[in-house]
Structure formats: structure tokens, C-alpha cells
Amino acid sequence: MAMEMAHKINAFTALRQRIQRLERLGGAEGRALDRKGVPFLAPVDRLWPEQGLPLGCLHEAGSDGSLAGTAALTAFAAALAGRLGTVLWCSKRTDSHGAGFYGPGLVQVGLKPAQLLAVTAPADTAILGAMEEGLRHPILACVVGEVERLDLTASRRLQLAAEKSGVTALVLRAPLRRKRVETGPIAAASRWRVTVLPAAPHVIAEAGRARWRLELLSSRNGATGEWIVEAPDAQGYLRLSAPVGDGFAKAPAAPGQRLAAG
Amino acid sequence: MDLRKRRLRQANAWQPDKPFVIAALEGQQHSVVAVNKAAAACGIAPSMAVSRARVIQPDVKVEPARASEDARALDRLAIRALRYSPLVAPCPPDGLWIDATGVTHLFGGESAMVNAITRRLRAVGLTARTAMAGNPAAAWAWSRYGRDNPVLAPEAEGQALETLSLHALRLPQATVQALRHIGLKTVGDLKRIPRATIPMRFGADVLLRLDQAFGRAPETITPILPPAAKRRHMSFVEPIATPEDLNRTIALLTDGLCADLEKSQEGALKLDLVFARVDGQSQAIRIATARPSRDARHLGKLLTEKLPIVDPGFGIEAATLTAWRVGALQPVQMETDGRSAAAERDMGELVDRLVNRLGVRNVFRIKPVASDIPERAAVPANPMQVRQQTEWPRNLTRPMRLLSPPEPVTVIALLPDYPPAKFRWRDETHSVCIADGPERIFGEWWNAPREVGEVRDYFRVENDRGERYWLFRTGSELEARWYMHGVFA
Incomplete structure (x- = not known):
């Protein structure tokens, strides 16, 4: 009986891996298949069989084109990448009037300076080239790139490089000045949009944890969705924004835990 | 002038504020070849007779010129200038040619590179004039006779050269005098008279120098080779030009060089690959590694990536691969901590590939610094330096x-x-x-x-x-x- 059960589980795993391979998630050679995805928000994690964002493929995230949106994307990427391992961060070189990512800020969502290797390049094409180079090196866990333009061909190249090595690629459509970023079709396993929202009304007028609207615009397995979330915590986890009543935030009750009376 | 300073310093005879000249026998008379600032202030100028200089300033100090020593000093300077470009040639008696093709971006642009060179020479006590132009002859002319901006823009180059005096063409004194006699004073004047009449009257050199200055005739410069380094050389019976042949050459050269490095237990840090073309020109590739390496596959790949900047022209007849900076590299041994050693090697390879692509300034780690001022708290650091002592305080909210x-x-x-x-x-x-x-x-x-x-x-x-x-x-x-x-x- 137990034997039969184990056999069934094995067959099930094999099937699942085959489907994943067909979906081109987790690396063509299956290098990232045995690894779980990146869990970061419970309702989102359930959308994928690996309980989180699949590894070894290309993900894209955009915003409304404002610098605040770029900052939110930076936190989003740093939170995801920080939990994976060594990160290569490719951004545009800015000689003056730059607004580059800031190390002390990245640490606060869990990306430590020791895991970060940074690269600056003069133009989008050079950034994409550096990303592709990084994706060929399995010593990295994740490659993040900030570009304005990304076409189908470039995204395919990144996706293929990511599949081959099992390194996860994350493209941020992050302009350094307020600018609309056009979004054409690309070959990404998932496409996200992060926009900042005003903080939840609160009796104490102080700036609490930031809130975002997190949208899953499209994904390889067809799932989409929209969530109001709180910006990542020090470990890089997102949380659903707590419902608001009477000006006080009510913490959602975890199973097995009772709210204190009063 | 400056190259002779060292000799005098050693002899305890160097007094920078006293008039001082160097003299050589030119034809029948001793004439001045170089003067120092104090002598120039008295009115002594090169090509003046020594006796006349003595009349102007009786206590002027006169030293005989020593051409061979100067040439050796110039060679030493050329070897030091190899830090700027793989192709450097001494240009006796007092000049250096540095081929800046494909290296200016490493210094932040053309004028930044020229300034860096001038500053560096000044720091070691040499007064220098520097210029950058489209070909060696134009650079020679502009550095000696040019005005204001040391970098000649390609579109303004021809016009700028035409305004220079005929001395800027590297012609013998007698030829310049002869041209002056018929009323030609500037390069532009010479360019405007019918070409066919020039060689008969003034010699074939005049047209060659004129064409070289305007980039119509090639200038052959023989790059200096750095000493005491590991080197592999290949000459070809038939000139090669296809990418496949060049790739194969790189593979053979790196294999050979890595075998040499293995013997001496060293790894390459800086490599230059110089291709000699059949027309006497040289083309070069320079790469650097973050940590000593003698992995032929890795080094070969770094060199191959840069191949597109090489223009084989009518063919390449020889190739030289030089490791001009090496570091100790012990044979790899199985360790208990073998994983981290392998990880460091892999990281080194990734860093090399990125540096090769983007330049050394564009690949870095962020190093925390103990400073309250936000812009000082994070500075770029060497990408291979992972260990960090300082940490940013977690309790202060900081922007992304x-x-x-x-x-x-x-x-x-x-x-x-x-x-x-x-x-x-x-x-x-x-x-x-x-x-x-x-x-x-x-x-x-x-x-x-x-x-x-x-x-x-x-x-x-x-x-x-x-x-x-x-x-x-x-x-x-x-x-x-x-x-x-x-x-x-």
C-alpha cells in the first residue's frame, strides 16, 4: 500500500515536472525545478504549483512611470531577489541628476550588500547585454535590470538564457524621470505592475508602512489578479493590507489565535 | 630636457632655478638643443650657438647631450605609458605615441584621458605637451605646434593643421628654409601649390609628411613591448583575416601562455594581444582579470569578445600575446572548503566578463561606510571584496x-x-x-x-x-x- 502510494507520488512529481518543462518554467534542464518558488504573498503563491514565483525564467514588473513608482519597483525586486541569493543589479549610468538605487534602503527589504553585485551601463541595450551575460552564470541566483525598452526579441533572449542556467531574471521598466513606459508583447513568465497608494487612514498622522496596488497582468499559466498590499518588511515579505475600521487597523486573525477582547 | 634631469640630480648638479642648457655638435658649431625655464627666461633658445648663449648669460651651465641615454630613458617612459594603451611607441628624441583607439572610454573620454596623462607626467616632474588627433603625424604636429585645446576634433582637424607652421611636418631644417624662400609659411600654403612640382624641388619626403599629417599616407609606428613578462608570439606564412582564423590564433596563444604560467605558478592579471598587419599597422586588444587566472578557456573567451574592434585590413601576419602583469597562483588543491574557493573563481569569471563588456568602473559592490551623511554611507567598492565590517543601522528608515x-x-x-x-x-x-x-x-x-x-x-x-x-x-x-x-x- 505504502509502496503504491510512493509510486503514485513519484509519477505525480514526474508529470508536474514535465508540465513545467513544457511551460518553460524553472529552467529547461530542470536545474531550478526541485527548488521551490519565491513565496512572497500567500494568495499569489497559490497561483503556482511551486508555491511561489517560479525560478529560472523571466519576470517583468512595471509601474506608472513616476519616480515613486520606480522606488516601489526597486523595493519589489530587492525583496524578491534578496531571498534568492547573490544578485546582479544592472542599471543605467547617471552622471548627474541620477536617482540610483540606495544600498541602505535595499537592506530594509532584505537585500544585503554582500549579496549584491552592481553594474552600470550607458544604454538599455548594454544593460540587456549585461543581464544576458549574468544569466549565463549559475553562481548568481537572480539578475535584476532596469530598462525602459524591452522588445520581444530581447525578452526571448533573456528567457532562454534564464532557462538554460536556472538563474531568475527580473526586468524593471523603471525610468529615472517621469515618463510613460510603453508595454508591447514580451516573452515573460509573469508581468506585474506595482503602483503606490496613499497610506491607510490612521488616527496617528504619521507615515506608516507604504501601501501598493500589486497587479498580476499576465502569467504563463493564465493567472491574473490584483491585491492591495503593504510594502515589504525586513525579510522581504509582502502582506495584504489590513482592513480598516474606526480608524484602527485590524490585524487579520491567524488560525488558532484569538483577538484580545476590548 | 626633462629626461636629462634625473642624470643631473644623481650628480647633485641639478639646480632648477639656475640657467642650464644642453648642447650638441651640429655641423661645425656647438648649439643649444634644450633649455630649462631659467635659461629661457634669459632669452636663450634652442638652436642658438653655445657661444652666444654664454654672451647672454655668462654663468649658464652647459651639459653635453647624450643621445643613447636619452633614448633609453624614453623607452622606460614608453613602458610606463603602457598603462594607457597596449600600443605605445617612443618617438625620438623627445616624444611618445600612444594609440588611443578603443581605450578612451576607460578614462572618461578623450580630453579626460589627455588630462590624465599630462597630470601624471607632471606628478613625476616632467613638463609635457599632449595632443590627440586622428593619426600619429597630426598628433605629433598638434602637440608641438598646436594651440589651446589638446584634442583635435575629427571635423576640425584638417583646418587646424593648415594653420600650423611648416615645422609641424617633421621636415629637415634645410627643407623648411627652402620652402620659406619661395614664400610658403604654413602647412596650408604648401597644400595649395601643385603637388607634382614638390618632389623635384624639395624631395619626396615633403609629400609623404604632408600626406601623413592629413591621414592619406600610413604612418608606421613600432609599438614597444613590455619587458619581463610572459609572452607568446606567432607568425603566419600567409596573412590571415577571417574571424575563424583569429579565434584559432587566440586559442593557440592562450593555450601556450597558460602552459607557461602553469610552470611559473602564476596567473595573468593584464593581457595585451597585438596583431601586426601586413601594411605595418598594429591592432590591439587589452583585457584584465579581477584575480590571477591561467584558465585558457576563460582568457580566450575574454579576448574573443573584443575581436570585433580588430580591423584585419589586408591581413595579419603576426600576433603577440603578452601577460604584462601577473600574480602568484598556486595549483588548485582539494580543500574542505572547496565550495567557497570554486564560488570565488566563478564569481571572478563573471566579474571579468562584465568588466570586459562595460569597463572596470561600471562593475562594483556597494560598501557600507559608517557615516550619518546619506550620500557617504554607501560607496562603490572592488567587486571581488565581499567581506564587509560595517553595517547600516536598521532602525533608520532610508529611501530606495x-x-x-x-x-x-x-x-x-x-x-x-x-x-x-x-x-x-x-x-x-x-x-x-x-x-x-x-x-x-x-x-x-x-x-x-x-x-x-x-x-x-x-x-x-x-x-x-x-x-x-x-x-x-x-x-x-x-x-x-x-x-x-x-x-x-
């Missing part, structure tokens, strides 16, 4: 993006020491809904004396759209200046 430099904003606050109610930044007005602060940061007087008493009050503000900014106020309460310094997630 930092503006450098901080941008001035106009602010409306209800009271001088209140947080802003409205502010205007990048032509947009933001009304503040929530503000948090101030976080007071003091200037670091131990770093910069003018920061004594400087104070910044930082506020985190959120506008009506939920965008969060980091503003600070500085100056006195009556004359407060506001700046935007960062954006939060």
Missing part, C-alpha cells in the same frame, strides 16, 4: 532611490520649523498629506572643515497620491533651503 546631488525644491511650510505643507519639484506641485520628522543629521566636521555647524533636518513626506519623498531643510530658520534627496517605496 537616492538623488545625487540633492535637488533644490521650493517649499511652503506653515511655520519655519514645521514640515512642508506643499512643495514644488521638477515642475510639479505636491501637496503633503502625511509628514514624519525631523531626523536631524549633523555635518561631519572631521571630514570636511566647512561642514562645521551644518545641520540637515530630514522629513519623510507623503503626497496625496501616496508618493513618498525624503526632503531635508538646511541653513538657518530664517533662510531655510529645502532639497529633495530620495524617494521611498
